[in-house]
Amino acid sequence: MAQQERAIRTRKIILEAAAATFDEHGYESTTIAEILERAEVTKGALYFHFPSKGDLARGVLAAAVTTEGVRPHALKLQELADTLLLLAYRLPREPMLSAALRIAVDPQARRQFGTAWPDWAELMAGFLREAKARGEVLAHTDEEEVGRMIVSTWTGVRVVTEGLPGTYDLPGEIALLLRLLLAAVATPAVLPRLDISAARAAHLYDDMPARRAEVAESAPRGISG
Known part of the structure; x- marks a missing residue:
């Protein structure tokens, strides 16, 4: 068990080091040597977990599709909003997320690895x-179409605001995006009950x-002996 935990921890360290380096330099400019230096692991350990750059x-793209930190809610639309608000708050603070976006918007990297966008849309x-x-959304709503539009517009907001003058x-x-989108799909009874404020993102x-601790506490325990 201890060996397995060490392997999981080592894999996490390597992936976080790769994400931070991709985020700083881009995929093409990043070298394995830079990742090794940041992770402080041997080349053998890195290639054991990840055979190539x-x-x-x-791995970074897969790790970026997450609802971590989102609590179950009586309204499923609130969980959707919380996922997107929390992602917006975490993105500038967590290289794993910002690196995944940088890979996704890089045409050359995207041709090689695809993106996490289909997973986010689903x-x-x-x-x-x-x-x-x-009964929270209007009956005519096409879930797949709206899912794609949510991911497309969320990504567009992130990319465009980086290039606009001023600070956003x-x-x-x-x-703001959620207020516009959810007004088109939520039922009139549900829409006023949704908290889609920027302040909620910081709270989440x-x-x-605390949410991580609760999830860890509820996880099945390993059987010893």
Whole structure:
């Protein structure tokens, strides 16, 4: 068990080092030597977990599709909004997420590895399907189409605001986006009950350690002996 835990920890260290380096230099300019130096592991350990730099990029993309920190809610649309607000707050603070976006918007890297966008679109569609089953969204809503539009517009907001003059708060911009999008799909009874404020993003982020502890506590225990 201890050996398995060490292997999991080593893999995490390597992946985080790769993400930070990709985020700083881009995929093409990053070298394995730079990742090794940052991770402080041997070349053998790195190649045991990730046979190539491309596998590291794929690992970063996979790790970026996450609902970590989002608590279950009576409204499925609130969980959808919380996922996107929290992502907006975490992105500038966590290289794993910003590196995945940098890989996705790099045409050369995208041709090699694809993106996590289809997974994000399906995640959003899943929220919408459950929300529709609960009567939270309008009956004419096409969950797959709206899921794609959510991912497309979220990414567009992130990329475009980086190039605009002035300073833009990403959670604030995403809150504005959600107000516009959810007004088109949420039922009139549900829409006023949704909290899609930028302040909620900060609250969700501050709550993440407690949420992680709860998830860890509820996880099945290993059987010893």
